Amino acid sequence: MTSLDPRDEVARRLGLREATPLRFASPGDVRERLATREYLSDDAIASVVYLADRLAKPVLVEGPAGTGKTSLAQAVADATGARLIRLQCYEGLDESKALYEWNYRKQLLRIQAGRAEGSGPEEWSHLEEDIFAQEFLLTRPLLEAISATDPVVLLIDEVDRVELETEALLLEILSEYQVSIPELGTVRATQIPMVFLTSNNTRELSEALKRRCLYLYIGYPDVEREREIIERRVPGISTALADQVARVVRTIRSMDLKKAPSVSETLDWARTLVILGREEIGDEDTAATLHILLKYQSDIERATKELLGRPGSLA
Amino acid sequence: MSLSEHVDAARCIGFIDLGDRDLLRAALAATLVKDGDHLEAFQRAFDVFFSLRDADPETSGVADGAASTGTDAPGAAGPGASRGEGGGAGSSLSAEELASLLWRALRDADPALLRRGAADAVARYAGIEPGRPVGGTYYLYRTLRNLDLDTLEERLAQWGRDHARSSGELGERLARDDARERIAQLRQAVEREIRQRLVEDRGAATLARSLRRPLPEDVDVMHANREEMAQLQRALRPLSRKLATRLARRRRRRHRGAVDLRRTVVRSLSTGGVPLDLRFKPPRPAKPEIIVIADISGSVASFARFTLHLVHAISSQFSTVRSFVFVDGLDEVTRLFEGVDDPADAVTRINAEADVIAVDGHSDYGRALSTFHDRYAREVTRRATVLILGDARNNYHHARPEILADLAARARSLYWLNPEPRAYWDSGDSVIAQYAPYCDGVIECRTLRQLEAFVGELA
Numbered sequence: 144m145t146s147l148d149p150r151d152e153v154a155r156r157l158g159l160r161e162a163t164p165l166r167f168a169s170p171g172d173v174r175e176r177l178a179t180r181e182y183l184s185d186d187a188i189a190s191v192v193y194l195a196d197r198l199a200k201p202v203l204v205e206g207p208a209g210t211g212k213t214s215l216a217q218a219v220a221d222a223t224g225a226r227l228i229r230l231q232c233y234e235g236l237d238e239s240k241a242l243y244e245w246n247y248r249k250q251l252l253r254i255q256a257g258r259a260e261g262s263g264p265e266e267w268s269h270l271e272e273d274i275f276a277q278e279f280l281l282t283r284p285l286l287e288a289i290s291a292t293d294p295v296v297l298l299i300d301e302v303d304r305v306e307l308e309t310e311a312l313l314l315e316i317l318s319e320y321q322v323s324i325p326e327l328g329t330v331r332a333t334q335i336p337m338v339f340l341t342s343n344n345t346r347e348l349s350e351a352l353k354r355r356c357l358y359l360y361i362g363y364p365d366v367e368r369e370r371e372i373i374e375r376r377v378p379g380i381s382t383a384l385a386d387q388v389a390r391v392v393r394t395i396r397s398m399d400l401k402k403a404p405s406v407s408e409t410l411d412w413a414r415t416l417v418i419l420g421r422e423e424i425g426d427e428d429t430a431a432t433l434h435i436l437l438k439y440q441s442d443i444e445r446a447t448k449e450l451l452g453r454p455g456s457l458a
Numbered sequence: 459m460s461l462s463e464h465v466d467a468a469r470c471i472g473f474i475d476l477g478d479r480d481l482l483r484a485a486l487a488a489t490l491v492k493d494g495d496h497l498e499a500f501q502r503a504f505d506v507f508f509s510l511r512d513a514d515p516e517t518s519g520v521a522d523g524a525a526s527t528g529t530d531a532p533g534a535a536g537p538g539a540s541r542g543e544g545g546g547a548g549s550s551l552s553a554e555e556l557a558s559l560l561w562r563a564l565r566d567a568d569p570a571l572l573r574r575g576a577a578d579a580v581a582r583y584a585g586i587e588p589g590r591p592v593g594g595t596y597y598l599y600r601t602l603r604n605l606d607l608d609t610l611e612e613r614l615a616q617w618g619r620d621h622a623r624s625s626g627e628l629g630e631r632l633a634r635d636d637a638r639e640r641i642a643q644l645r646q647a648v649e650r651e652i653r654q655r656l657v658e659d660r661g662a663a664t665l666a667r668s669l670r671r672p673l674p675e676d677v678d679v680m681h682a683n684r685e686e687m688a689q690l691q692r693a694l695r696p697l698s699r700k701l702a703t704r705l706a707r708r709r710r711r712r713h714r715g716a717v718d719l720r721r722t723v724v725r726s727l728s729t730g731g732v733p734l735d736l737r738f739k740p741p742r743p744a745k746p747e748i749i750v751i752a753d754i755s756g757s758v759a760s761f762a763r764f765t766l767h768l769v770h771a772i773s774s775q776f777s778t779v780r781s782f783v784f785v786d787g788l789d790e791v792t793r794l795f796e797g798v799d800d801p802a803d804a805v806t807r808i809n810a811e812a813d814v815i816a817v818d819g820h821s822d823y824g825r826a827l828s829t830f831h832d833r834y835a836r837e838v839t840r841r842a843t844v845l846i847l848g849d850a851r852n853n854y855h856h857a858r859p860e861i862l863a864d865l866a867a868r869a870r871s872l873y874w875l876n877p878e879p880r881a882y883w884d885s886g887d888s889v890i891a892q893y894a895p896y897c898d899g900v901i902e903c904r905t906l907r908q909l910e911a912f913v914g915e916l917a
Contacts, residue, residue, distance in 0.1 A: 149469060170481060190474075190484035197473045198466065205494050248728060344494065345703045353492040354460050360494040366639075391628070394635045426628050451627040 182218035191359040201338035203356035209405020216339040220296035230284040275326040303342040317355040404436040576647035698771030745777040753848030755821040761877040770801040784826035824858035838868040850890040857889040863896040875903040
């Protein structure tokens with residue numbers, strides 16, 4: 144009977160002598176260590192990160208923009224002392240940008256250098272072996288993460304931006320931690336990396352991708368947690384002001400707006416209020432600084448009207 | 459849900475502390491639910507299948523969790539813990555004591571106290587009758603009516619105002635929202651408590667069946683209740699945004715344009731003049747014209763609104779979109795959508811501003827079609843795709859399918875979207891069969907998912 148531990152199983156498939164040691168001891172450990180990197184997690188986040196490590200599975204993180212999806216990966220990399228390798232996805236991303244590419248200029252040079260030496264069938268096969276060697280390979284983020292020997296965290300950011308067909312490129316890496324290069328063979332990971340994928344949900348991701356990942360939804364934090372985040376990230380703010388900021392933001396998020404304020408915009412707003420030397424938020428301050436939280440004129444007008452019961456003054 | 463996801467879930471359970479209910483919840487959510495919109499349904503199911511008394515989480519938690527890992531299907535695990543002292547204590551408080559307990563819990567935002575208060579309130583007011591096969595809505599109503607939440611909320615808001623740091627309109631609004639949120643928490647606590655008691659009474663699997671609700675995108679638009687309708691409204695905006703992105707992408711990718719000679723030559727320089735790497739001009743495919751003709755009489759009004767919203771939200775994918783609405787008269791409403799940045803605003807104005815009643819306010823498809831034909835037939839060209847939305851319930855007026863035939867001959871294509879289930883077509887005053895031969899397709903379109911799929915195909 145073989146061991147059922149998924150980590151050992153992955154390690155065996157990769158041909159490793161033993162599985163990479165666990166990064167986190169428990170969900171509580173995740174929470175504490177992320178908190179030292181100024182990232183405040185909640186139960187769901189901590190549990191999923193712990194499980195991802197324990198099961199050696201990638202995490203797919205979804206949620207509205209600006210709720211800390213990308214910074215989660217950064218914080219995990221920081222907390223575990225790993226290098227963060229980031230693949231920013233965009234429309235039109237293909238394998239030559241994501242995985243690897245043959246350095247064809249260098250290959251051409253090699254061929255032309257070969258011409259001078261004269262050619263026979265022997266030289267050709269020799270040359271062919273030569274130009275498809277590691278030396279002529281340009282590694283891109285995914286291959287780099289797989290072939291790294293030091294601990295890494297791989298972040299595949301905004302994966303919903305690539306086309307459905309390109310998504311398939313990721314599948315081999317996500318489930319097997321390996322990359323197949325036709326001319327070279329298969330490159331296997333020498334350790335089990337942590338992988339995070341983020342998505343803003345602009346389109347449905349494929350079932351195949353979802354199946355390979357643990358799923359984590361990060362929504363807007365509740366008042367309590369947002370206040371803690373503000374207190375931690377905005378130096379010199381009083382608890383009372385932080386609490387008020389969090390509550391105003393909750394109220395604004397409950398309105399029907401085009402773009403609800405993100406956590407980072409909340410922080411910007413809190414910083415502004417601190418710089419202005421405010422101890423509490425009055426009607427005038429709100430009206431004057433609302434454009435930091437909201438980015439559409441119609442949103443600002445609507446929020447001013449609902450919060451203060453009068454038409455927007457910035458229009 | 460696939461087999462591998464089941465395996466993952468089962469494995470997860472092996473690596474976590476089963477006494478920790480929140481961790482178990484997170485583990486199952488991460489492995490079994492892969493869509494943010496479905497989390498709410500998951501939470502409900504989790505509460506039902508893994509319900510336990512909060513009074514003794516250590517013992518019952520482990521028992522409950524262990525039972526379900528053994529059988530893999532959580533449904534088999536009945537509620538292990540029997541109703542203990544938690545319920546008995548419930549009715550020992552007097553009505554006044556209960557009220558003041560709840561008030562303290564709400565004022566101090568104390569979750570433990572709130573749970574206790576909710577449990578007591580349910581024991582006191584819900585009057586749960588064992589064995590009745592209900593989902594609990596009635597018990598909820600009974601409990602909440604006795605608690606008089608409106609007065610409580612008002613009192614909370616008043617208290618918040620008195621203790622607020624910020625004054626003025628803003629402080630007022632914050633206090634009100636705070637009160638509303640806390641009352642919502644109380645509601646949830648009561649709801650959970652009722653559900654728990656129902657589970658204990660009838661078992662998890664039975665209750666889950668009476669609680670099962672469709673996901674927002676699968677709700678039947680014609681029969682949605684008010685809460686579901688609000689949910690649909692919320693779902694519509696992200697849905698149309700998603701659809702627009704997807705279409706824009708597909709359009710750009712579908713064809714490549716002609717070879718861009720200049721850029722190809724530039725590229726070829728780095729390969730010694732051999733054009734290894736062809737460059738193409740970006741494609742400029744033609745966009746279709748859309749003409750929407752929607753029945754907005756009572757029975758199908760909400761469906762028409764959703765469709766108009768969706769079509770206009772992605773209007774950038776079409777060269778033009780023109781919208782007409784009718785009951786027995788017909789009116790063009792395209793202008794309402796012009797210069798509005800949110801189609802929802804325009805849709806709400808349709809009812810007030812469109813002039814659609816010519817005779818008696820009952821749908822008359824024949825009359826509406828002939829009005830359309832008289833006024834606009836010349837503008838229906840080979841580039842236009844015509845969408846007709848309606849249940850074809852003609853109130854026994856003349857159907858006049860020959861007009862539709864003429865429109866169909868003029869247009870590139872003509873589709874009919876019917877929000878009624880296919881089984882009801884041609885029953886009673888439905889005359890869809892008379893129109894069907896002239897349509898390129900008659901499509902049953904009852905849910906947002908079906909609507910999105912159709913509109914996606916169209917562009």
